[in-house]
Amino acid sequence: xxxxxxxxxxxxxxxxxxxxxxxxxxxxxxxxxxxxxxxxxxxxxxxxxxxxxxxxxxxxxxxxxxxxxxxxxxxxxxxxxxxxxxxxxxxxxxxxxxxxxxxxxxxxxxxxxxxxxxxxxxxxxxxxxxxxxxxxxxxxxxxxxxxxxxxxxxxxxxxxxxxxxxxxxxxxxxxxxxxxxxxxxxxxxxxxxxxxxxxxxxxxxxxxxxxxxxxxxxxxxxxxxxxxxxxxxxxxxxxxxxxxxxxxxxxxxxxxxxxxxxxxxxxxxxxxxxxxxxxxxxxxxxxxxxxxxxxxxxxxxxxxxxxxxxxxxxxxxxxxxxx
Amino acid sequence: xxxxxxxxxxxxxxxxxxxxxxxxxxxxxxxxxxxxxxxxxxxxxxxxxxxxxxxxxxxxxxxxxxxxxxxxxxxxxxxxxxxxxxxxxxxxxxxxxxxxxxxxxxxxxxxxxxxxxxxxxxxxxxxxxxxxxxxxxxxxxxxxxxxxxxxxxxxxxxxxxxxxxx
Numbered sequence: 239x240x241x242x243x244x245x246x247x248x249x250x251x252x253x254x255x256x257x258x259x260x261x262x263x264x265x266x267x268x269x270x271x272x273x274x275x276x277x278x279x280x281x282x283x284x285x286x287x288x289x290x291x292x293x294x295x296x297x298x299x300x301x302x303x304x305x306x307x308x309x310x311x312x313x314x315x316x317x318x319x320x321x322x323x324x325x326x327x328x329x330x331x332x333x334x335x336x337x338x339x340x341x342x343x344x345x346x347x348x349x350x351x352x353x354x355x356x357x358x359x360x361x362x363x364x365x366x367x368x369x370x371x372x373x374x375x376x377x378x379x380x381x382x383x384x385x386x387x388x389x390x391x392x393x394x395x396x397x398x399x400x401x402x403x404x405x406x407x408x409x410x411x412x413x414x415x416x417x418x419x420x421x422x423x424x425x426x427x428x429x430x431x432x433x434x435x436x437x438x439x440x441x442x443x444x445x446x447x448x449x450x451x452x453x454x455x456x457x458x459x460x461x462x463x464x465x466x467x468x469x470x471x472x473x474x475x476x477x478x479x480x481x482x483x484x485x486x487x488x489x490x491x492x493x494x495x496x497x498x499x500x501x502x503x504x505x506x507x508x509x510x511x512x513x514x515x516x517x518x519x520x521x522x523x524x525x526x527x528x529x530x531x532x533x534x535x536x537x538x539x540x541x542x543x544x545x546x547x548x549x550x551x552x553x554x555x556x557x558x559x560x561x
Numbered sequence: 562x563x564x565x566x567x568x569x570x571x572x573x574x575x576x577x578x579x580x581x582x583x584x585x586x587x588x589x590x591x592x593x594x595x596x597x598x599x600x601x602x603x604x605x606x607x608x609x610x611x612x613x614x615x616x617x618x619x620x621x622x623x624x625x626x627x628x629x630x631x632x633x634x635x636x637x638x639x640x641x642x643x644x645x646x647x648x649x650x651x652x653x654x655x656x657x658x659x660x661x662x663x664x665x666x667x668x669x670x671x672x673x674x675x676x677x678x679x680x681x682x683x684x685x686x687x688x689x690x691x692x693x694x695x696x697x698x699x700x701x702x703x704x705x706x707x708x709x710x711x712x713x714x715x716x717x718x719x720x721x722x723x724x725x726x727x
Contacts, residue, residue, distance in 0.1 A: 245722055246690055252671050253691030255581050256586045258596070266600045270574055273604045274567055 245548045264434065318362035318372045327379045345406050346385050349413065353544070355380040356417040359438055360424055360552055363431045373434050377441065384410070384445045388452070395456050401472075402458045404533060411449040412537040416544035418442050420552075473520045476532045480513055483539040490546045498549065502542060509538045565610055565619060573619055574603055580692050581627050587687040588631040590676060602627040624688070624702045674724040682717035689714050 258266075315323040331351055338344040359376045362368050387410050394403035421439040425432055486508060491502045516531030565573075581602055585595035606626055609616070616622045675683060688694045696714070700707045722723070 245718060245725070248667075248671060248691070249675075249686065249690035252668050252675075253583055253587075253693075255668055256583050256691070258582050258599075262596060264580055266578065266596065267571070267574060269573065269600060270607070274570070274607055454562050499609075 318358050318376060327375060348386050349409050352383040353413045360420055361437050363424060364552060365429055368431055368434060377418035390426050390447060391452055400456050407449050407452050407456060408533045408537050411446060414442050414446045416541040418446060420548045431560055469525055480535055480539060487539060487542050493550060505542055565617050570607060577620060577623055581623055584687055585627055585631055587691055598627060598630045601630055621701045674721055678717060678720060681713060682720060685710060686717045687711045
């Protein structure tokens with residue numbers, strides 16, 4: 239570049255050094271023409287993307303529900319010996335539990351799992367040739383849920399929620415006590431599976447002993463939390479819940495024979511006596527006794543529910559037993 | 562106003578592709594990206610026309626689109642070696658053998674000084690001298706009065722002279 243050349247001229251000459259090569263320009267020209275040709279095609283609404291993809295997505299989701307969702311539902315209702323039972327114990331229930339954020343709801347679900355396992359074991363142990371692997375699967379799951387509940391109870395107690403701890407412990411005790419009695423009856427009626435039943439029965443009895451020990455320590459902490467001003471409201475809510483359970487038991491009684499019905503009605507009468515005592519204790523200001531009596535009434539009602547279900551499903555005459 | 566046909570748009574490409582590419586190259590100093598942005602400028606403008614909208618001044622619209630696209634690009638480098646300048650310019654090494662080496666060296670220095678100007682100065686200089694746009698046209702693209710554009714060009718030239726003689 240010439241030093242005397244004006245800067246403006248130099249800039250113009252500089253710009254000439256920067257240009258597209260003919261080949262580059264042609265490539266971009268063809269690209270542009272292709273783009274323009276493509277845009278000549280019938281205009282497609284941007285929402286068509288959703289229609290196309292949406293339809294496929296909905297279809298895929300429906301397929302997923304049929305395959306996976308259906309599998310999940312099937313697994314949920316599967317029983318020991320079914321192909322999906324392993325999935326229920328190892329996948330669907332743990333996932334469902336993990337998705338429950340509320341600690342009380344999680345505890346309730348673990349109680350339900352414990353009850354399920356014991357019912358499933360009772361039903362499976364009466365079938366011909368129970369598979370050792372399935373029995374092991376059930377007992378492992380049972381131990382896990384009982385351990386989990388013990389941890390919940392301990393955690394509630396440690397955090398000062400003695401009422402929650404006692405309720406959870408009491409519910410677990412009810413379920414275990416009811417099934418302990420069912421297992422004893424099963425052992426008498428099914429000598430061929432006595433070994434398995436005895437194994438489960440022992441672990442249930444151990445767990446019952448644990449809940450009794452826990453109960454003692456929790457009751458000591460009860461007094462401090464049962465002085466709140468809303469105890470009237472709590473007592474009223476507890477009674478409502480108990481009445482609800484009792485009405486369910488009363489409805490279930492109609493399916494029983496005369497002898498069983500009488501046995502249950504006698505038990506219901508006893509439960510009503512306990513509830514009345516709890517109410518009187520509350521009126522007198524003995525909140526601790528009131529709480530424990532309500533808990534006992536609840537425990538008895540849960541046991542009665544479990545017995546009725548076992549009698550109906552297993553046909554083992556549990557209500558006729560001497561205990 | 563007449564609708565811009567495909568034929569007219571391709572003719573506009575033939576006429577303006579180099580200018581738009583050059584404008585981009587002097588804005589971002591990256592040849593490959595400048596090519597991409599030039600392509601993008603034309604396809605976006607065509608897509609805009611396909612929505613049924615009208616464009617009064619296609620040339621100004623293309624520059625505005627290119628300018629907006631360049632704003633989003635990071636400037637690769639503000640100092641240039643001869644090789645880098647050759648890369649932006651797209652020189653073929655074989656062609657260089659026939660050129661006078663001192664011209665390329667001086668062009669690289671000039672490009673370096675231009676790149677070091679502030680964005681507003683660089684923009685008007687590029688449009689005025691590299692793209693050969695009239696002051697009025699630059700004013701329309703930048704949304705400025707012609708007088709303002711003239712003042713900016715004058716100041717940019719003065720600043721560049723200072724840098725060249727420093």
